[in-house]
Amino acid sequence: MIPEIGHFALIIGFSLSLVLATVPAWGAWRRNSRAMALAPGLAVGMLVFVSISFICLCVAFLQDDFSVKVVASNSNSLLPPIYKFSAVWGNHEGSLLLWALILSFWTAAVALFSSQLPLLMLSRVLSVMGVIGVGFLSFMLLTSNPFARLLPGTPADGNDLNPLLQDPGLIIHPPLLYMGYVGFSVAFAFAIAALLGGRLDASWARWSRPWTNVAWAFLTLGIMLGSWWAYYELGWGGWWFWDPVENASFMPWLAGTALIHSLAATEKRGLFKSWTVLLAIFAFSLSLLGTFLVRSGVLTSVHAFATDPARGLFILIFLAFVVGGSLTLYALRAPAVSSRVSFEWVSRESLILCNNVVFLVATLTVLFGTLFPLIMDALGAGKYSVGPPYFNAVFVPLMALLVPFMGLGPVSRWKRDSTRRWQSELAIPTVVALLCGLTLPLLHAQYNVWVALAVALSAWLLLGLLRDLWHRVRGAASLTAGLRRITPSYWGMFVAHLGFAACVTGVVATSQYNIEHDLKMTPGDTEVIAGYEFHFVELVPARGPNFVADEARFEVTRNGEVVAQLAPQKRRYLASGQVMTEAAIDDGLFRDLFVAMGEPIGQDGAWAMRLHYKPMVRWMWLGAIMMALGAFTTVLDKRYRRMRSAVSAQAGEALHGT
Amino acid sequence: MMTRALYLILLLLVPATALAVIETYEFSDPELELRYRQLSLELRCPKCQNQNIADSNAPISQDLRKLLYQQLEAGADDEEILDYMVARYGEFVRYRPRYDGVTAVLWLAPVFLLLAGIVLALMTLRSRRKNALQPSGLSMADEEELRSLLDKTEKRS
Amino acid sequence: MAPRLKLFLPLLIFAVMAIFLFRGLSLDPQALPSALIDQPLPEFSLPVLGQERLIQRQDIVGEAALLNVWATWCVSCRVEHPYLVQIGAGGIPIYGINYKDEDAAAQRWLTELGDPYRANIVDREGTLGLDLGVYGAPETYLVDANGVIRYRHVGVVDERVWLTILQPLYQQLKVEVVPGGVDG
Numbered sequence: 001m002i003p004e005i006g007h008f009a010l011i012i013g014f015s016l017s018l019v020l021a022t023v024p025a026w027g028a029w030r031r032n033s034r035a036m037a038l039a040p041g042l043a044v045g046m047l048v049f050v051s052i053s054f055i056c057l058c059v060a061f062l063q064d065d066f067s068v069k070v071v072a073s074n075s076n077s078l079l080p081p082i083y084k085f086s087a088v089w090g091n092h093e094g095s096l097l098l099w100a101l102i103l104s105f106w107t108a109a110v111a112l113f114s115s116q117l118p119l120l121m122l123s124r125v126l127s128v129m130g131v132i133g134v135g136f137l138s139f140m141l142l143t144s145n146p147f148a149r150l151l152p153g154t155p156a157d158g159n160d161l162n163p164l165l166q167d168p169g170l171i172i173h174p175p176l177l178y179m180g181y182v183g184f185s186v187a188f189a190f191a192i193a194a195l196l197g198g199r200l201d202a203s204w205a206r207w208s209r210p211w212t213n214v215a216w217a218f219l220t221l222g223i224m225l226g227s228w229w230a231y232y233e234l235g236w237g238g239w240w241f242w243d244p245v246e247n248a249s250f251m252p253w254l255a256g257t258a259l260i261h262s263l264a265a266t267e268k269r270g271l272f273k274s275w276t277v278l279l280a281i282f283a284f285s286l287s288l289l290g291t292f293l294v295r296s297g298v299l300t301s302v303h304a305f306a307t308d309p310a311r312g313l314f315i316l317i318f319l320a321f322v323v324g325g326s327l328t329l330y331a332l333r334a335p336a337v338s339s340r341v342s343f344e345w346v347s348r349e350s351l352i353l354c355n356n357v358v359f360l361v362a363t364l365t366v367l368f369g370t371l372f373p374l375i376m377d378a379l380g381a382g383k384y385s386v387g388p389p390y391f392n393a394v395f396v397p398l399m400a401l402l403v404p405f406m407g408l409g410p411v412s413r414w415k416r417d418s419t420r421r422w423q424s425e426l427a428i429p430t431v432v433a434l435l436c437g438l439t440l441p442l443l444h445a446q447y448n449v450w451v452a453l454a455v456a457l458s459a460w461l462l463l464g465l466l467r468d469l470w471h472r473v474r475g476a477a478s479l480t481a482g483l484r485r486i487t488p489s490y491w492g493m494f495v496a497h498l499g500f501a502a503c504v505t506g507v508v509a510t511s512q513y514n515i516e517h518d519l520k521m522t523p524g525d526t527e528v529i530a531g532y533e534f535h536f537v538e539l540v541p542a543r544g545p546n547f548v549a550d551e552a553r554f555e556v557t558r559n560g561e562v563v564a565q566l567a568p569q570k571r572r573y574l575a576s577g578q579v580m581t582e583a584a585i586d587d588g589l590f591r592d593l594f595v596a597m598g599e600p601i602g603q604d605g606a607w608a609m610r611l612h613y614k615p616m617v618r619w620m621w622l623g624a625i626m627m628a629l630g631a632f633t634t635v636l637d638k639r640y641r642r643m644r645s646a647v648s649a650q651a652g653e654a655l656h657g658t
Numbered sequence: 659m660m661t662r663a664l665y666l667i668l669l670l671l672v673p674a675t676a677l678a679v680i681e682t683y684e685f686s687d688p689e690l691e692l693r694y695r696q697l698s699l700e701l702r703c704p705k706c707q708n709q710n711i712a713d714s715n716a717p718i719s720q721d722l723r724k725l726l727y728q729q730l731e732a733g734a735d736d737e738e739i740l741d742y743m744v745a746r747y748g749e750f751v752r753y754r755p756r757y758d759g760v761t762a763v764l765w766l767a768p769v770f771l772l773l774a775g776i777v778l779a780l781m782t783l784r785s786r787r788k789n790a791l792q793p794s795g796l797s798m799a800d801e802e803e804l805r806s807l808l809d810k811t812e813k814r815s
Numbered sequence: 816m817a818p819r820l821k822l823f824l825p826l827l828i829f830a831v832m833a834i835f836l837f838r839g840l841s842l843d844p845q846a847l848p849s850a851l852i853d854q855p856l857p858e859f860s861l862p863v864l865g866q867e868r869l870i871q872r873q874d875i876v877g878e879a880a881l882l883n884v885w886a887t888w889c890v891s892c893r894v895e896h897p898y899l900v901q902i903g904a905g906g907i908p909i910y911g912i913n914y915k916d917e918d919a920a921a922q923r924w925l926t927e928l929g930d931p932y933r934a935n936i937v938d939r940e941g942t943l944g945l946d947l948g949v950y951g952a953p954e955t956y957l958v959d960a961n962g963v964i965r966y967r968h969v970g971v972v973d974e975r976v977w978l979t980i981l982q983p984l985y986q987q988l989k990v991e992v993v994p995g996g997v998d999g
Contacts, residue, residue, distance in 0.1 A: 236713050243708055278825060285829075298839040302707045309840040316840065320833050327826035334822055342786050350783055357775035365768040371835065372755075372764050378838035381760060383847060385702045387710065387753030394768040516695070520682040601682070608682050704847055704950040717915070718950045721941055746948040748850035 003068050006056025007147040010097075013049035013104070014137035016042050020107075020130030024123035028196070036123035040111035043126050046133060047104040054088075054101045057146050061088050067154040070094055070146055076160035076575045078546040086171040087161045092295060092305040093146035095174060099291075100136045102175070102182045107133065110186055110211070117207060124193035125186075132185050135318040143311045160546070160575035169229030177222030177249055181287040183215020184252060187259065188284035191277045192326055195333040200273045205266035208280070210635040212263060213492075216256045217631035223249050224624035235581035235596040237516070237612045239620070242391040245303035247370045248290030251363050255283040258359035260631070265352045269414060271341050274334045275356065281330060285323040286363070292319055298374060346419055348412040351405050358402045365394055403457040403504065406497060407464040429463030444513060444615065454508035458501035465494055492634030499626025506619025515613040518598070522606040523552075530613040532593060533557045534566075539605050547571040549582070552607060554595055556586065563593070570597045591615045683727045690730045697726055697736065701743060702751045710753060849956075849967035850948050856882075856962045857946040864913055864935035865922055874934075876962030879988035880908040881955055881981070883932070883972075884944065886916040887924045889952040895971040896928050902977060903931025907985065911935040914944050914952055957981065959988045 020042040027035025057070075061084045066072040074091045075084055089098040107129040114122050140146065187208050194204040226249065231239040240246065259279040266276045292298070295305050296312025343349040369386045376384045411425050437456025441447050472490070473482030515529050526535045535555045542551040549569040556564040564586035571580045583596040591614060598608030685691040698712035703719040711719040711726070722743070729739045743751050755761040851857075856872055863870045875882075883899060885892040903909050911932035913921045918937065925935075938944055947956070950969075957966040966984055968976060 234713075238713070274822075282825075292836065296836075296840060298836065298842075298844065300708045300844045302709065304707070312840050313837075316833065316836055319836075323829055324826065324833070327829055331819070331822040331826055344787060345783050349786075350779075353779050353782060357772075357779050361768065361771045361775045364771050368767050369764065371832070373844070374839045374842070375835050376760070377842050377844070378835050383748055383750040384755055384761070385750050385753050386755060386764065387700075387702065387708075389700050389754030390764070393754075394765075398768070398772070518682060598682075704948075707845075716951075721945060725945060744850065746850055746946060747950070748847065748948070750847055 002056050002059050002063075003065065003147040003149065006053045006060070007145070009049045009052040009056065010137065010141060010147070013046050013053060013100070014134070014141055016046045016049060017130050017133035017137055020046060021127055021134050022130075024130075025127035028120055028123045028127070031120075033119060036119050039123045039126040042130070043104075043107045043111040046130075047108040050097075050101050050104040050137075054097055057094060057097060058085060058088050060147075061085065064158070066156070066158050067149050067151055068146075069148045069150050072150055072155050072158045074161050075158040076546070077157050078575060079158075079161055079166070080545055082171065083161055083166050087165070089174050090161055090165045090170055092307050093140065093144045093148075095178075095305070096136060096140050096144055097146050098174065099178050099182065100133065100140065102178045103129065103133055103136065103185065106182050106186055110189075114207075121193050121197060121207075124196050125189045128189035128192045129185060132189075132322070135322065139311075139314055139318065143314055144307075157575075160573065163547070163571070163573045163576070163578050163580045164233060166546075167229065167233055169225060169233060173222060173225040173229055176218050176225060180215055180217075180219025180222050180256075181249075181252060181290065183211065183218055184256060184280075184284040184287050186211040186215065187280040188326070191280035192329065195277065195326075195329050198333060200277065200335060202267055202270045205263050205273075205276065206639075209260075209263050209267060212256070212260055212280075213631045213634050216253070216260055217628040219249070219253050219256060220624050220628040220631070223253055224621050224628075228621050231617075232583060232585055235583045236610070237514075237583070237594050237596070237614065239617070240388075242366075242369075242388045243301050243303060244299040244370050245290075245294050245301045247366050248286075248293045251366055251370075252283050252286040252290065254359050254363040254366065255279060255286055258356045258363070259283050261352050261355050261359075265349055269341055269343070269349060271343070271349060272353075272356075277334055278330060279356070279360075281323070281326045282363075285319075285326075286367075288315075288319050288322060292316060293370075299370070343414070344416045346412075346417045346422075348409065348414045348417065351409050351412055354405050355402065355409070358398055358405075362395060362398045365398070366391065369394070399504070400453070400457075403461060403501075406500065407457070407460045410468045410493065410497065411464050425467060426460075426464055429460055429467055432463055433457070433460035446513075448512045451509050451512050454505050458505045461497060461501040465497060469494065487638070488636040489634045489639070492630040492632070492637075494630070495633060496627045496630025499623040499628075499630060501623070502619045502626060503623030506616045506621075506623055509616035510614050510620065513615045514617075517611045519609060519611075520601050520606050521609045522604060527609075527611055529611055530591075530615075531558055532563065532613060534593075534595065534611050536609070539607070542569060544571065546575060547573045550597070550600075552595075552597055552609070554584070556593055566593070566595045568595045568597050587618060589618060592617050683723075685727075686731060693736065694726060694730055697730075697739060698723060700740075700753050701726070702753050704747050704751055847950070847969070849964065851964045852966065854964055856958055856964055857943070859936070859943045859946070861943060862937045864911075864918060864925075864937050866934075870934055870936055872962065875910055875958070877960060878908060879957070879959050879985060879991075880910060880933075881985070882910050882912060882958055884912045884914050884947075884949050884952050884954040884956075886914045886952050887920045888916065891971050892953045893928070895953055895973060898973055898977065900929040900931045902972075908933050912943060912947075912949075913937050914949065915939065915941045955981070957984055957988065959991060 020039060024036050024039035024042070027033070027038070057068075059065075060068045061071050061075055062081065064071070064075065064077050064084075066075075070091050070093050071087075074087045074094075079087065087094070089095040107126060110129065111122070111126055114125075117125075190204060190208040190211070194200050226246065227239045230241070231237065259276065259282075262272050262276040262279050265271045266273055292312065292315045294301070294303070295307045296315060297304065297307055297309055298312060369391055372386050373384045376382060407426065407429075408422060411422065413421075433456045436459040437452045440455050441451045444451075469486070472486060473479060476482030476485055517527060517529055519527060521527065521536045523536050523538050526533050528534070533556065535557065537553040537555050540551050540553065542549040549571040551567050551569045554564075554566040554568075555562060556566060566584035566586060568584040569582040571582055572578070573580065581596050581598075583594060585595075586593040592612070594610075594612035594614060596610045598610060600607050683691075683694070685694065695712070699710050701711045701722060703709050703711050703714040703716055703722070705716050705718050706714045709719075711722045725743075726739065729742065734742070740752060740756075744756075749755065755764060757765055856876065858872050860869050860871045862868075881902075885896070899909060909931050911934070913935050915938065921935070921937075925932075936943065941949075947964075948967075953969075953971060955968045955972050956964055957968075959965050965988060966981075968981060970976075972981065
């Protein structure tokens with residue numbers, strides 16, 4: 001019964017999205033305010049019914065209703081309840097429903113939080129989001145119904161959730177990621193609405209910014225969680241593999257980073273309007289492309305859902321319609337002549353321009369590398385593989401190119417600045433940064449030139465930011481008064497850039513300094529890495545709710561003091577018989593100690609073990625969290641709330657004027 | 659229907675190949691062990707869902723790792739080993755595509771894109787600056803006042 | 816007009832990409848064609864299953880033949896075996912490569928399920944497999960009269976595969992003129 005309700009609710013949700021996609025848009029075209037005014041109601045209605053549908057699917061999972069196909073394929077009666085819940089999106093159909101749910105959230109949010117937006121604009125924005133809803137909901141109803149049943153022949157029990165997914169990571173990683181992907185649809189919708197309206201001005205940028213920043217923040221968190229999850233779950237200590245599915249999430253992030261900076265320039269100075277619109281279209285297109293790549297079977301990936309090319313075709317057609325349509329609209333409606341706004345070579349605008357160029361080049365590079373095997377195969381030129389060696393070789397230099405400019409950015413002025421001023425501002429930071437670069441790596445056993453470079457650049461970034469902060473605070477009566485003067489917008493930028501510096505430092509330090517030992521160990525053995533003694537104490541059997549395991553107990557000491565007790569496991573899941581390694585990690589701010597079990601060797605309790613020493617690896621993820629926090633903070637800025645009164649006065653004008 | 663079932667089966671097989679694999683080869687020279695690690699990250703498991711032979715548990719990966727170990731101990735250099743693998747499994751097995759006429763487009767694309775980006779940026783900068791030099795319709799005094807006003811508001815925001 | 820035209824560039828690039836993606840839907844990214852197509856069969860010298868002698872490359876070369884890589888631990892091999900027996904009964908020369916397997920188990924298997932093979936090469940360590948680029952059983956190679964590998968099929972050989980792919984190719988190889996005038 002419940003699956004049927006869910007299915008029915010989904011159909012109603014689809015119908016509402018269809019109406020939302022068409023009627024308000026028509027109303028905007030014909031200036032029919034009654035039609036336009038339907039949009040917010042429709043958006044909320046869509047949210048209600050898609051939510052009902054989602055809840056029904058959750059109930060089916062939690063109640064072990066194995067007559068529903070996805071429940072039978074992905075769940076099991078022995079599965080802990082929290083994983084029964086997250087198994088809802090641990091499969092193709094369920095994850096699509098999650099996508100649709102999140103889309104409905106964002107659409108309703110835009111409807112509810114945009115009372116100051118002119119109805120003309122709002123109706124267009126919501127209609128565009130309705131179109132996207134139509135695409136996903138119809139995709140589900142026609143090809144990937146989450147409520148498909150196995151009747152008759154309902155199995156007694158399910159296949160169990162893939163053990164790799166039985167982890168807290170699954171609970172938050174996809175929802176956060178989808179919040180990001182779908183969030184870019186808001187920027188996209190605003191861009192399309194602006195193009196449709198024929199008026200591309202700074203107010204469009206101001207409306208888009210908070211939504212875009214929040215979407216970017218979520219995507220940052222989603223990617224960071226994915227990386228962290230792979231690190232501790234997969235058991236080999238890696239945290240990024242440039243896998244097509246990982247790239248599918250990274251590309252919108254790269255384009256999104258260019259977008260948030262470009263929006264700043266457009267809002268502040270009315271510049272780069274054409275570029276910003278294109279970036280908004282580009283970022284969301286990459287989200288959709290990601291959906292295609294992951295679900296069509298076109299690229300090989302450990303992360304890909306099990307889907308078939310028929311579904312891929314549906315998504316491709318939808319992609320062609322949305323992206324092709326929006327790019328055509330862009331070509332026809334975007335300003336062909338750039339604004340008369342000017343700026344000097346030495347100015348914040350030109351730094352933002354550099355930023356845009358680098359991120360765009362990075363995005364296109366990753367895109368090309370990801371699609372290269374496909375292109376070669378399609379051209380009959382043979383089977384190629386493009387993996388981490390390639391991506392690391394091309395991506396790292398690009399990012400390195402970026403960081404010096406980031407140091408200048410916050411310190412720079414709009415429109416016109418001078419290199420002399422930069423020199424005087426940044427002289428001390430530069431010197432200190434170089435000193436840091438020369439000395440800090442010495443704290444570690446070996447000196448490494450890449451780490452030195454990364455430390456120097458990050459220090460430069462940090463010091464430049466502090467210097468600028470000091471300027472802003474200086475004029476005030478006291479330190480606290482000065483700090484209180486700083487807007488959330490500025491704090492957000494400050495924290496986010498700092499986060500980036502931390503991330504870069506973490507990545508470089510861990511790549512260069514990490515030490516891995518693979519060796520055979522018997523209980524009683526000790527191995528020393530970077531001053532840490534890993535002592536293999538004993539091997540014991542262990543049990544979990546749905547698995548049995550061999551557990552290896554380790555004691556790690558340093559200078560005679562016990563630093564950590566680690567207990568990695570080799571698990572065998574009862575329902576599926578799958579064997580999985582569960583690594584044990586001792587995390588610290590400045591280093592991680594990582595132990596994973598391989599295979600048993602011989603009969604006397606000897607096992608192949610992997611021991612890692614990973615310095616600074618947490619900085620990468622903490623940096624990402626800081627970036628996200630920074631982006632969230634910017635949204636609290638008063639100017640977005642002040643907009644309410646100022647813009648609503650113009651709203652009446654705009655409605656009748658356009 | 660058959661393909662769907664096949665894909666489902668493949669998906670179930672994935673975790674078996676996505677496990678940590680830890681080999682314990684003894685190398686006569688630590689330099690060889692370093693090269694072993696490097697190369698095992700560059701060689702792709704021909705059978706898995708996008709994994710290198712270092713991380714894959716598949717039998718073919720184990721065989722390839724053993725082969726790699728033997729070749730390294732036998733004194734072959736990196737290029738020879740890669741050529742040996744490619745001769746048997748095709749270019750597919752290299753995660754770092756070799757640089758030749760065909761893959762040049764892949765390796766040079768980032769360079770060209772960057773150059774194109776720089777050219778675009780310079781053109782934009784030049785045209786913007788030209789706008790600045792053109793009269794904006796304000797008198798010199800007004801321009802100055804406007805500029806100082808803008809600078810002041812800039813500092814505050 | 817020119818500035819407006821520039822704005823169509825993103826659309827153009829997208830269109831090209833979409834065409835490739837569409838093409839990609841009908842391709843199989845997992846399918847790996849053999850790197851040894853049109854290359855000679857590698858040299859080898861390995862024992863024959865159930866016999867005291869060794870078998871070498873020249874013993875196989877001389878007529879168009881199938882080379883089937885199989886093992887008792889391979890589930891799909893069991894599925895394809897009956898059909899192979901059928902093909903073998905039709906007079907088609909099939910040589911087996913018993914890949915990383917155990918002699919006793921292999922012998923039992925053949926006694927139980929039938930033996931379509933002219934001879935079975937015992938590749939205990941998988942060295943011949945590595946030289947051939949084998950990455951998982953079952954695989955079937957088509958070798959011409961000159962000992963050149965002409966095709967590789969990965970996976971089960973069933974009726975459809977045989978009739979649509981392998982048999983036509985085999986017929987073609989059989990009637991090919993062999994330089995040196997050796998009869999096929």
